[in-house]
Amino acid sequence: MPDQNGASNGARELTYAEALREGLRQIMAQDERVFLIGEDVGVYGGAFGVSAGLRDEFGGERVIDTPISEAGIAGACIGSALTGMRPVGEIQFMDFITISMEQLVLQAAKIRFMFGGKATVPMVLRTPAGSGTGAAAQHSESLENWFVHVPGLKVVMPSSPYDAKGLLLSAIQDDNPVIFVEHKLLYRTKGNVPEEMYTIPLSQANVVRKGEHLTVVATSIMVRRALEAADILAQEGIEIEIIDPRTLMPLDEKPIIESVKKTGKAMVVHEAVKTGGYGGEIVSRIVESEAFGYLEAPVRRLAGLDIPIPYNRTLEVNTVPQVQSIVDEARKLVNGQY
Amino acid sequence: MQPVAVDELQKRGISTEYALELLTKMMQIRAFEEKAEELFALGRVHGTMHLSIGQEASAVGLSSALDSRDYLLNTHRGHGHCLAWYGSSPDLMMAEFMGKEAGYCRGRGGSMHIANVDTNNLGANGIVGGGLPISVGVGLTIKLRKTDQVAVAVFGDGGANTGAFHESVNMASIWKLPVIYFCENNQYAMSMAFQRAFNIEHISDRAVGYGIKGITVDGNDLLQVHDAAVEAVARARAGEGPTLIESVTYRWKGHSKSDKQAYRTRDEVKEWQEKDPIRRFSAFLGMSDAERDDMQAKARQRIEEAVTFSENSPEPDVAHIMEGVYA
Numbered sequence: 001m002p003d004q005n006g007a008s009n010g011a012r013e014l015t016y017a018e019a020l021r022e023g024l025r026q027i028m029a030q031d032e033r034v035f036l037i038g039e040d041v042g043v044y045g046g047a048f049g050v051s052a053g054l055r056d057e058f059g060g061e062r063v064i065d066t067p068i069s070e071a072g073i074a075g076a077c078i079g080s081a082l083t084g085m086r087p088v089g090e091i092q093f094m095d096f097i098t099i100s101m102e103q104l105v106l107q108a109a110k111i112r113f114m115f116g117g118k119a120t121v122p123m124v125l126r127t128p129a130g131s132g133t134g135a136a137a138q139h140s141e142s143l144e145n146w147f148v149h150v151p152g153l154k155v156v157m158p159s160s161p162y163d164a165k166g167l168l169l170s171a172i173q174d175d176n177p178v179i180f181v182e183h184k185l186l187y188r189t190k191g192n193v194p195e196e197m198y199t200i201p202l203s204q205a206n207v208v209r210k211g212e213h214l215t216v217v218a219t220s221i222m223v224r225r226a227l228e229a230a231d232i233l234a235q236e237g238i239e240i241e242i243i244d245p246r247t248l249m250p251l252d253e254k255p256i257i258e259s260v261k262k263t264g265k266a267m268v269v270h271e272a273v274k275t276g277g278y279g280g281e282i283v284s285r286i287v288e289s290e291a292f293g294y295l296e297a298p299v300r301r302l303a304g305l306d307i308p309i310p311y312n313r314t315l316e317v318n319t320v321p322q323v324q325s326i327v328d329e330a331r332k333l334v335n336g337q338y
Numbered sequence: 339m340q341p342v343a344v345d346e347l348q349k350r351g352i353s354t355e356y357a358l359e360l361l362t363k364m365m366q367i368r369a370f371e372e373k374a375e376e377l378f379a380l381g382r383v384h385g386t387m388h389l390s391i392g393q394e395a396s397a398v399g400l401s402s403a404l405d406s407r408d409y410l411l412n413t414h415r416g417h418g419h420c421l422a423w424y425g426s427s428p429d430l431m432m433a434e435f436m437g438k439e440a441g442y443c444r445g446r447g448g449s450m451h452i453a454n455v456d457t458n459n460l461g462a463n464g465i466v467g468g469g470l471p472i473s474v475g476v477g478l479t480i481k482l483r484k485t486d487q488v489a490v491a492v493f494g495d496g497g498a499n500t501g502a503f504h505e506s507v508n509m510a511s512i513w514k515l516p517v518i519y520f521c522e523n524n525q526y527a528m529s530m531a532f533q534r535a536f537n538i539e540h541i542s543d544r545a546v547g548y549g550i551k552g553i554t555v556d557g558n559d560l561l562q563v564h565d566a567a568v569e570a571v572a573r574a575r576a577g578e579g580p581t582l583i584e585s586v587t588y589r590w591k592g593h594s595k596s597d598k599q600a601y602r603t604r605d606e607v608k609e610w611q612e613k614d615p616i617r618r619f620s621a622f623l624g625m626s627d628a629e630r631d632d633m634q635a636k637a638r639q640r641i642e643e644a645v646t647f648s649e650n651s652p653e654p655d656v657a658h659i660m661e662g663v664y665a
């Protein structure tokens with residue numbers, strides 16, 4: 001398997017969207033059970049262009065445009081998955097997944113358990129989350145933690161093109177329903193991606209950058225922002241260790257706990273609203289573990305404000321963590337200001 | 339004015355002045371949309387927007403049958419309906435579009451959420467079908483308070499395929515609520531053509547399934563829309579329940595800011611541009627091209643003033659970012 005920098009043969013630069021598309025194309029060519037279904041995934045290529053060209057390649061029967069029916073999309077995925085297919089659904093914006101909730105939470109998540117383990121629902125529901133596009137309160141949600149709270153669902157959140165492709169291929173091959181949360185601002189970001197089909201196991205956290213002074217657990221776009229912050233902090237002699245859980249549920253907590261034992265300080269960064277967000281789970285895992293005794297400072301959460309995403313550009317930027325706010329928070333933690 | 343026009347307007351109790359007012363509204367909507375597109379292209383606004391150019395008669399025809407006591411539930415493609423609504427200000431709309439504190443929603447909502455609660459404009463909606471269940475509640479208020487108000491819920495052809503549509507229209511029907519379901523069938527829901535998303539000829543055919551009256555009208559003909567709306571309003575005020583109006587029209591522009599429009603042809607767009615609702619109504623009124631262009635220029639001027647107003651109004655202050663979440 002190639003390493004994370006795509007160092008093996010065949011790696012080249014792709015955007016996050018292209019990496020996802022390549023993964024979809026490869027698995028569709030290989031596995032006839034896989035099909036795409038969602039609003040405008042066909043000729044339009046998906047609202048963010050992820051499935052561009054796939055309808056030409058695989059036809060309208062396997063790249064299915066739906067009416068505006070999010071409960072229907074989720075249900076179509078569940079029903080076909082239950083009967084032998086491997087559907088990949090798309091919910092155009094994560095906000096609209098609220099309309100799919102019954103099917104996902106009460107059906108997809110529970111069918112296997114309620115049926116005594118005798119059924120599987122191997123589906124993936126891809127959806128873009130996040131703010132930063134000026135699309136305001138109903139098109140900017142980050143709702144991943146809602147699904148973390150539902151046993152039976154897996155929640156995956158890739159932060160780089162390399163992870164996007166490898167995690168998507170794993171998710172499609174996984175026998176459980178997977179909520180696959182992408183980020184609008186990541187679609188055009190670039191990184192090395194091997195051409196070959198490769199998988200990144202679900203529930204395997206990634207130490208993105210090594211450091212001695214502070215453990216920073218970040219998800220999705222906040223991994224990128226944390227990496228930028230790390231460069232700035234490094235100039236001041238502060239080395240942060242960045243860990244990306246990649247799969248939020250089920251979580252691979254060990255690398256986080258080991259890291260905190262080493263650094264003695266931790267913070268979590270995510271875009272979603274702070275209260276009731278995933279950061280609370282990470283903090284709990286740390287303080288419940290043997291890492292507790294190693295802590296030298298309070299564990300901090302840097303997250304979205306407890307407000308809907310505002311339209312105005314300046315307000316929007318100030319609603320969620322940015323590179324500078326990560327730098328400031330990390331500096332304060334490391335310098336013992338908490 | 340042409341004699342036929344005089345007749346047709348008189349029949350409906352529409353004065354010449356009011357007819358010109360309606361035309362002015364259509365022209366202001368067009369000018370607003372053109373300006374919105376320009377500001378976006380110049381990078382002076384961010385986010386997205388859904389332009390209603392080509393659909394002006396639909397918005398103005400509908401509002402012309404309603405008055406200031408009535409309620410509006412609007413869609414994402416809502417600039418037109420908002421401008422056509424009673425007591426609406428192009429200045430405050432433009433300020434909201436530009437994200438300013440003076441805007442209808444203090445710059446918090448933007449294009450997709452423009453509301454003016456003071457005038458019963460209960461807002462545009464970022465969620466397709468999002469206003470439909472709410473319309474049931476508004477209808478209930480009216481019914482319980484025994485007023486003679488009417489609520490109108492605007493949605494697109496795409497909105498008619500949401501689960502919310504089914505639940506809402508049925509509830510409004512069984513309780514005979516004074517709600518008008520106004521479906522703007524502009525032939526596409528984003529890239530999804532009407533023919534691919536429906537197995538029926540007219541969306542109004544669905545009315546039968548809910549036991550209500552349904553009608554399809556030429557949405558580019560202001561008076562046809564007006565007539566259907568007047569009838570639906572009378573039915574609602576008389577306690578006879580909801581009506582489903584399908585207003586057949588076409589959006590000239592892409593779905594939103596970034597749409598390559600691979601799902602339709604240029605010829606199709608051109609064909610519909612021939613049915614320009616503004617040219618149709620001005621020709622019907624017997625206006626010359628020069629008179630029409632002069633009026634359109636004035637409408638553009640009014641929108642320029644709205645831009646100036648917006649540019650001079652302050653940005654929201656970050657210090658107040660936490661405001662407005664809870665009452």
Ligand SMILES: Cc1ncc(C[n+]2csc(CCOP(=O)(O)OP(=O)(O)O)c2C)c(N)n1
Nearest residue numbers: 096415464465466494495496497526527528
């Ligand atoms: C529940 C929901 N699903 C998807 C979307 C994304 N979306 C916004 S507008 C639109 C098409 C709407 O079509 P239609 O109802 O016909 O209105 P039009 O845009 O044509 O005016 C889509 C898919 C949304 N806003 N809400």
Ligand SMILES: [Mg+2]
Nearest residue numbers: 494495526527
């Ligand atoms: Mg439409």
